[in-house]
Amino acid sequence: MQAKKPEHAPQTQFASLDNCLLVGGIPLTRLVHRAGGTPLYVYDKTLLTARMQLLKSLVPVDLRINYSLKANPMPALVGHMAAQVDGFDVASSAEMQTALATVIQPEYISFSGPGKSDAELLQAIAAGVMVHVESLNELRRLDRIAGEHGYPTEVMLRINPDFDLKSSGLRMAGGPKQFGIDVEQIPRILEELDGMYVECVGFHFYTGSQNLNAKAINDMFTKTCELAISLANLPIGSKRQWVRRINLGGGFGIPYFPGDVALDINVVAAHLQDAVVRLKTVIPDVVVEIELGRYLVGEAGIYVTKVIDKKISRGQTFLVTDGGMNHHLAASGNLGQVIRKNYPVLVGNKINKDADQLATVVGPLCSPLDLLADNMFLAHAEVGDLIVVFQSGAYGASASPMNFLSRSPVAEVLI
Structure with missing residues (x-):
């Protein structure tokens, strides 16, 4: 079944500049360079603070709010x-x-x-x-x-x-x-x-x-x-x-x-x-x-992975990235989804380009479960472009099989 083309890009908490996603006011491409490359989790502390300020402005002043570390x-x-x-x-x-x-x-x-x-x-x-x-x-x-x-x-x-x-x-x-x-x-x-x-x-x-x-x-x-x-x-x-x-x-x-x-x-x-x-x-x-847990931090984080190969298999476009379910099990659907659904995904350095390429984003693992976006309309991505998975601030790195196939661990940065 062919995916339905979205009318607009997924709604996120993050800003953009020209065609590039901004995280903490820093262009994603520059941030990836500073972090030493991909795969990478990035958490925006301004969004973390804003969520807490909103919540505290609404709930009773004498209600204590605890953060559950299991989320991140x-x-x-x-x-x-x-x-x-x-x-x-x-x-x-x-x-x-x-x-x-x-x-x-x-x-x-x-x-x-x-x-x-x-x-x-x-x-x-x-x-x-x-x-x-x-x-x-x-x-x-x-x-x-x-x-x-x-x-x-x-x-x-x-x-x-x-x-x-x-x-x-x-x-x-x-x-x-x-x-x-x-x-x-x-x-x-x-x-x-x-x-x-x-x-x-x-x-x-x-x-x-x-x-x-x-x-x-x-x-x-x-x-x-x-x-x-x-x-x-x-x-x-x-x-x-x-x-x-x-x-x-x-x-x-x-x-x-x-x-x-x-x-x-x-x-x-x-x-x-x-x-x-x-x-x-x-x-x-x-x-x-x-x-x-997730309510406080989930929307303040992204997972970033780079396209290292692009291939066509019997008419279907596959974007193969340098990270996948070993770093982000939840996005692959293997952390509780009965019917797998796509997280919000964009090409992070082509944020304002038309999402008119139907593609499947897969990681580098020898498993058909290593799937970050299935049959999804994205901007035309090539080798070297950055795939961003949103809603990734909770149950990401620590909830994933990091040692699967002995791949390298993922980096995490707070901006």
Whole structure:
């Protein structure tokens, strides 16, 4: 089936000058030269800052916004985000070390995810990082480690509720899950906590990700607040007022594909105003948090790869580039797409040329899955031209099989 010719170039957050994309005010061709060539990820810190400023102008002033490093753990980017956000969420020892090297205080770094080793738990409590406990067994191990080493330790319980986030790219709650503690098990957990060395101070919820539906997100926040309030009314022994922190999760998405409509952040932010008021009315002095990853960084990054060969095979044009799915698995469709769709792609040094060449962009790997753009109208590209994949600031380099076929790793720069 032949691709439909686009009426205009994909909408992006980036400017252009003449025929060349600008990143941080620098022409792409000059930037690639300065970086030592392609393949290359480039992140624009002005766009990162602008996204955070917009969000903070809309949400309640006393709502803490945490950045989830799993979206993009590049140290320079994390260091920049540390000045923009209120906390970090990490999911590994390496991410924890990156977060601890910033100005964010350890108590506002949370460690989530199933399968934390004893060594990781010890590292977290020694540093004062907040562990989000995912199971009863993990809680028992953490309590034993804290008691053996004499570390005063506060934790939060990650809850697997009996609902999920509808319309999500990935649903992470609502049924049998490896994430969090089933909500029906919480009374038993609280009974056991009464005799433990560790102290529980609140709850963490995360029900889904990559969601563009404001109503679905708001419904999730409403259910999460009501559940948090009901759980907070359960005592730990004689303690009736013990909840001090609630993380409502996030799941805000960004548009990737034709037909995607950007999340109406104004509608979500207005609902968050009501949610925070509701929580603080029932649980005075509670700290309310959300955590976001791709929404904060996804649209501020691009992947750049150079055309090294152009060939025609039985009437179809192939642009062969020096990087592919080994650097950008998500754009190839192999990070969760059931039906593969093209990310926004342009010829970065021919930005204003007519997109009238039907072409398929493939990487250098010996695999038919190494595909960056399938049967897509682009400007006429030749060997040496630069292919740009937009919406690449999240789940790019760190989420890709970098060692596949022993190809060279990709460079990353923050401009």
